[in-house]
Amino acid sequence: MPVEEVYSLLKLHEKMISESIPLIASENVTSFAVRMCLLSDFGHRYAMGEVGDRAYSGCAYIDEVEKKAVELSKKLFKAEYVNVRPISGTVANLAVYGALAECGDRIAATPVECGGHTSHFDTASIRCLKTLKLPFDVSSFTIDVEKAERLIREEKPKIVMLGSSVILFPHPVEELRDVCDEVDSEVVYDASHVLGLIAGGKFQDPVREGARIVTASTHKTFPGPQRAVIFGNPGDELAESIDRAVMPGVVSNHHLHSLAAYAVACMEMLEFGKSYAEQTVANAKILAERLYELGIDVIGEDRGFTESHQVVFKGGRNEQKVLEKNGIFVNLWPTTSMIRIGVQEITRLGMKESEMEYIAELIVRSLEGKDVRSEVKELACAFREVQYSFDRRIAHNPEIFDL
Ligand SMILES: Cc1ncc(COP(=O)(O)O)c(C=O)c1O
Incomplete structure (x- = not known):
């Protein structure tokens, strides 16, 4: 054949x-339970619009699963706001950049050569944001807090992106919170690598430490399907902008089979x-x-x-x-x-x-x-x-x- x-x-x-x-x-x-969702008919469907108000018919059970995914994520990440629709970590970052910054603004992130993720920089260029490299101390494998404070004060980036792809130790969310407040920078934490450790209470807790928003892919230490989540306590106005920036901003269909798979992975992580x-x-x-x-x-x-x-x-x-x-x-x-x-x-x-x-x-x-x-x-x-x-x-x- x-x-x-x-x-x-x-x-x-x-x-x-x-x-x-x-x-x-x-x-x-992923577990068999997660993979079963990936084989389901959800993978053939579209669900544009909002839960209970879709532009497409046949979404009754999809709506229930989306509600469940949101509810489970709020519990797992102890967050008031959750968006479960980004289909990858890069897409989540692209949406958050779009919601928080305007063309010409600056963002600061860990340099790629020190373990930062390419999407923090390349995604910024799609939004025509200027990028700054957070000073990094390679010997202790940490962001250099004093130098970073200086950079943030001088350059006033709209977003300070913490979290990275090579991440051995917690990033200085608490330490940089005050200087970010001083110059009106938003702290965003990309938890793609450590999401499962955060869910299990074994790494830093970026939301409690002062990150306004967390973005994360859901398939590294978090043993879910390849997609992403955004969460935090950003307040209604920013929450609405992020929702719009995700869908229809960068996602028109949020891959419903993997949404169900993500909900099951959340159940596994809660247990x-x-x-x-x-x-x-x-x-x-x-x-x-x-x-x-x-x-x-x-x-x-x-x-x-x-x-x-x-x-x-x-x-x-x-x-x-x-x-x-x-x-x-x-x-x-x-x-x-x-x-x-x-x-x-x-x-x-x-x-x-x-x-x-x-x-x-x-x-x-x-x-x-x-x-x-x-x-x-x-x-x-x-x-x-x-x-x-x-x-x-x-x-x-x-x-x-x-x-
Ligand atoms: C820190 C970080 N952010 C974002 C991403 C991108 O995630 P995705 O591959 O789901 O787009 C990665 C991927 O490895 C990552 O390490």
Whole structure:
């Protein structure tokens, strides 16, 4: 059958992933309960308009799911305002920039070379905003608060964007709140990477610390489908502008199958989020410490290496390729010689401290040129079920693509 051309590739991919150690910090695996929503008829439908007042017929059950997603998100993130419609983190940022700033305004964000996300800068150019780089202290892997205060006072950016893609430690939301108030800057926190840790109470709480708005993709430490959420306590006026900036501003159809999947992921996080986040952070710390003991140049030694799901060490394309050959998937941070790893996916598959110690050894031995492929495969195959979820099905099943 012609579809086999594609299905055989999907099957090979599922097999490859199931026999590997996935350490990409921006990814995760969803539960079977979440995936069922992605297969549903919701994925064929449109729901323009508002809940209870749609321009399209047939939205009765979609409306109920959207209401549920909003209600669950408010509870999970302890926020008065939630928008569950952005279809990706970049789209959420684009909408928030549109609601908060006007063409010609300035925004300040963590430089990409220090772990900031490209969307903070490229999205700004779509809105014709000028960008400023927040001063960053690479040695302690933190925004330099004193220099940042000076920059904010001098340049008066309309938005100070905190949160980033390489985020080992909390960002200085509380510390920069006052100076932002002084010059009328809005603090926006991009929680894409740490959303699951925030939901589980294991990272900073940007809303309580003074961020006006939080944007986040929902598929990194938050184990949901690929989409995004915006939340906070911005007040009615700003809430309305953000809603308009999202839809119809940058989204005309908010991918309803993945909206349902997101609602289910919220339920999982309300039930299991605390233990999942705790284990994730504990795993990252152990992995970092063990790698360091084994001679790897891990960043952040002075501060205990990490308080998030991430571990960063010095390395380049060669190291990435060697690890990939052995079935250990990591990513190289563009424009630097840093390798970023994340433990949120292997934690979701049930790995704990002793597996972290073993993975550190596997990483070191493969970087020394040893062949650890079969040990990687054996470890991966022992941890195939998605944990911290209502159902305990296997994460990857190549056989579903047998026609
Ligand atoms: C901090 C941050 N913001 C935004 C995004 C973009 O999210 P998406 O890929 O859903 O557009 C990412 C993606 O990795 C990210 O790390």
